[in-house]
Amino acid sequence: MSGRRIRGALVPVAATAAALAAGCGGGDGASRAAALPVGDLSGGSVATFVDCGDWRGASRDERYATIEALRGRLTPELSKTNASPLADDRAYEVFQAACAHGPESLRLYKLYVRVQGFAPLMTG
Amino acid sequence: MDLRGIRWKVALAGAALGLVVPGAALAHLERPSYWPDPAPDTSVRPAAGGRVPLASPLRTAVTGKRTRRQSRSGRAGTGDVRVVCQGRGGARSMRLAEASIRRARTRGYRLRPSQPTTRLSARQARELLEINRRLRAKCRYHSVQEAIDASGNNDRVVIMPGTYTEPESRKQPENDPRCNPSLLQKDASGDQAPSYAYQVTCPHDQNLIYVQGRALKGEPLAEPRTDRRGIPAQELGRCVRCNLQIEGSGAKPEDVILDAGSDYEGSGPEASPGGHAKHVVLRADRADGFVGRNFLMRGAREHGFYTEETDGTLLDRVKFFWNADYGHLAFTSDHQRVQNCDGMGAGDAVVYPGAAPETGSQSTDFYPDAPRMNTVITRCDLRHSTLGFSGSMGNAVRITDNHIYGNATGIASDTLSSAGHPGFPSDSSRIDNNYIYANNFNVYDPGSPVKPLVTVPVGAGVIYAGMNDARVHDNWFFDNWRFGTLLFAVPDALTSYGGPEGDVFPGVRCAGAPVVPLSTSCGNHYFRNRVGQVPKGFEFPEILDRYPVPHSKAGARAMPNGTDFWWDEFLSNRENCWYGNRGPDGTAQSVTGSGEAGAFPGLPPNPLPDCADGRTPSLSIGLGDLAKEAYLVECAQGPKAPTGPIACDWYSAPPRPGSAEQAALRRRYEAASTAFLATPAADALGKLVGDLAKGAGVTP
Numbered sequence: 131m132s133g134r135r136i137r138g139a140l141v142p143v144a145a146t147a148a149a150l151a152a153g154c155g156g157g158d159g160a161s162r163a164a165a166l167p168v169g170d171l172s173g174g175s176v177a178t179f180v181d182c183g184d185w186r187g188a189s190r191d192e193r194y195a196t197i198e199a200l201r202g203r204l205t206p207e208l209s210k211t212n213a214s215p216l217a218d219d220r221a222y223e224v225f226q227a228a229c230a231h232g233p234e235s236l237r238l239y240k241l242y243v244r245v246q247g248f249a250p251l252m253t254g
Numbered sequence: 255m256d257l258r259g260i261r262w263k264v265a266l267a268g269a270a271l272g273l274v275v276p277g278a279a280l281a282h283l284e285r286p287s288y289w290p291d292p293a294p295d296t297s298v299r300p301a302a303g304g305r306v307p308l309a310s311p312l313r314t315a316v317t318g319k320r321t322r323r324q325s326r327s328g329r330a331g332t333g334d335v336r337v338v339c340q341g342r343g344g345a346r347s348m349r350l351a352e353a354s355i356r357r358a359r360t361r362g363y364r365l366r367p368s369q370p371t372t373r374l375s376a377r378q379a380r381e382l383l384e385i386n387r388r389l390r391a392k393c394r395y396h397s398v399q400e401a402i403d404a405s406g407n408n409d410r411v412v413i414m415p416g417t418y419t420e421p422e423s424r425k426q427p428e429n430d431p432r433c434n435p436s437l438l439q440k441d442a443s444g445d446q447a448p449s450y451a452y453q454v455t456c457p458h459d460q461n462l463i464y465v466q467g468r469a470l471k472g473e474p475l476a477e478p479r480t481d482r483r484g485i486p487a488q489e490l491g492r493c494v495r496c497n498l499q500i501e502g503s504g505a506k507p508e509d510v511i512l513d514a515g516s517d518y519e520g521s522g523p524e525a526s527p528g529g530h531a532k533h534v535v536l537r538a539d540r541a542d543g544f545v546g547r548n549f550l551m552r553g554a555r556e557h558g559f560y561t562e563e564t565d566g567t568l569l570d571r572v573k574f575f576w577n578a579d580y581g582h583l584a585f586t587s588d589h590q591r592v593q594n595c596d597g598m599g600a601g602d603a604v605v606y607p608g609a610a611p612e613t614g615s616q617s618t619d620f621y622p623d624a625p626r627m628n629t630v631i632t633r634c635d636l637r638h639s640t641l642g643f644s645g646s647m648g649n650a651v652r653i654t655d656n657h658i659y660g661n662a663t664g665i666a667s668d669t670l671s672s673a674g675h676p677g678f679p680s681d682s683s684r685i686d687n688n689y690i691y692a693n694n695f696n697v698y699d700p701g702s703p704v705k706p707l708v709t710v711p712v713g714a715g716v717i718y719a720g721m722n723d724a725r726v727h728d729n730w731f732f733d734n735w736r737f738g739t740l741l742f743a744v745p746d747a748l749t750s751y752g753g754p755e756g757d758v759f760p761g762v763r764c765a766g767a768p769v770v771p772l773s774t775s776c777g778n779h780y781f782r783n784r785v786g787q788v789p790k791g792f793e794f795p796e797i798l799d800r801y802p803v804p805h806s807k808a809g810a811r812a813m814p815n816g817t818d819f820w821w822d823e824f825l826s827n828r829e830n831c832w833y834g835n836r837g838p839d840g841t842a843q844s845v846t847g848s849g850e851a852g853a854f855p856g857l858p859p860n861p862l863p864d865c866a867d868g869r870t871p872s873l874s875i876g877l878g879d880l881a882k883e884a885y886l887v888e889c890a891q892g893p894k895a896p897t898g899p900i901a902c903d904w905y906s907a908p909p910r911p912g913s914a915e916q917a918a919l920r921r922r923y924e925a926a927s928t929a930f931l932a933t934p935a936a937d938a939l940g941k942l943v944g945d946l947a948k949g950a951g952v953t954p
Contacts, residue, residue, distance in 0.1 A: 173446070207286045228689050232893035236708070240709070
């Protein structure tokens, strides 16, 4: 398993209503619908292992697909939707910056959680 | 509400370079999870759970004799004994045992790097050797997993010295089609995670060694229950491996290595793996009354030890080395104790008890003996990791009598990761009588041997991100170059969209909460700590310098922290008190804080509210500080290029306290903070904070 990279295959990446509600951006609808999240797939999701190394190697559409997959796992289990106060475009910007300046080992879900937590206080 | 009018302290005057840190949120992803019934399960004898289990002495594995106390107290591991060994007839294990025992007799060993050498007496060495000879004669297994699979309730697995890589487990595929996707469990919105049945059916999909504590029964609930008290009856099977004890028979924990790594660089127990064969070294799932003792867990892609929905676990004399995420992870588990441990090399934390039961200030009649601590971490060295300790929703967890050093941040506990973590908000943490020092490991440096998975400040002792009713007392905090401790709020609206996970029980300290959506960072007390002082006779553990951790020169009696106590003063937070603490010169006057709730801005040493020496907590109330809040928001976004006047600096090594570099940095941040208050961004932030605080009854 070590070092193996699997493209996520189970998470449907069609631009869902929830994603739209969360403020998705980038790419046209067709290319986003075709894109898959990046990172090693484990237990039905890439959320556990996807890191900055994966992010750097992904296309724009794959990155948005990855954000969508993360959002699904990082909203409450009791929530009927995957809507988040963190807009996908904002998450994209944060990951771009963090993965440009931080180590490739950073797990994106851990970063997503804290950015999501402070999203309502982001003014810019 | 325009908060620009709020008097704010140039937070950083005392805050030493202090850009703040929403850092504590660690989080972890798992199936919808429930707290186990805290009462003992009397369907087995002795009853399982209901308390921290007791270990059976090693010698009883060969004598078969139970001591009177053992019989009376109902220890784990009193049933059948299965011995695991290596080499033909156990020859290799016996050679290793002999060598280790001889060395422990003549030269001694360190159970923890901060502690003196332990030597076996001649009698102890003879006895341990004889035990191993008799174990060798009983050895029938070469795989730990095979011995576990053959075991039932109350049984014991004794592992003789050697490194156990479990080749059969390694061969099993990940995302095994026997289980994936058919045994994935969905949450309310359809997102998937492996169910308990998944782990039982495909135990080595993720785990090197798996302990199935309870039988499979029915399906998990179609949607998670809001009340997480009690595992749903429809899927809670009978005990099949409760009160199981697993232990090494060597002189020291490193003699038995449970190893999920590969491609090691270097040699010896602390060698660093270049790859990982499995996510978890040893997973004990719903395994009430589990005892693990005297071995090392190494090289997992995620966690060394992992227990979930378990009532009763004792880990004693264990080590967690180079597990990429957590060394130890306990989730929704009760009656836990980890003692005499040593851990390093974690990309997140060495020890993590998360989503701990509500046995603190929000306890209900589900816990008739509450309030009580549900988890104790004691006599451990937590070192050379991104975090020594962490825990999201770490309710009623006690951290006592440990050495926590050489990490980026020593301890973090938070309410940030609410999704998937029942127990909102986090409360009743207790940190006492620890030595917390030299947590200055810059794991974000490209050359760092530890690969960080999470973002925390370099140079911090303790972070509470959204904690209530904590007690931090009688600790020694020194040589943490950015912060001794940090306390800041995580407003409810920020925890995660959709609100907290599961029910919120009464007893939240913050006024009006949770109706008023500011439920965190109230009622925390810091007292009788020594900050910036070095205990008499203290010496840094030699091992501290094995990795590039900046620290002061040995021998000094004072080793200041950057800022001793930092508080964000979030609007309406109440009853947070600091008293009876003594600074580098032995007096309260030399303790540094980040300001006194709106009064005396910038006056050194910027004391925090002492609440009349702790007697009148109501004297402390947060009046807001926009500069600090702006830092929090900035730092939440992780590493990035400086983007404004208040840039986050916590991914770099902090300057040495007292240095010219530190003084210059403080001046820079003072100016930047002042400038920030005059910006439209401050106006906008003030409005957001003010809106959140509506109804809290606090007027800036």
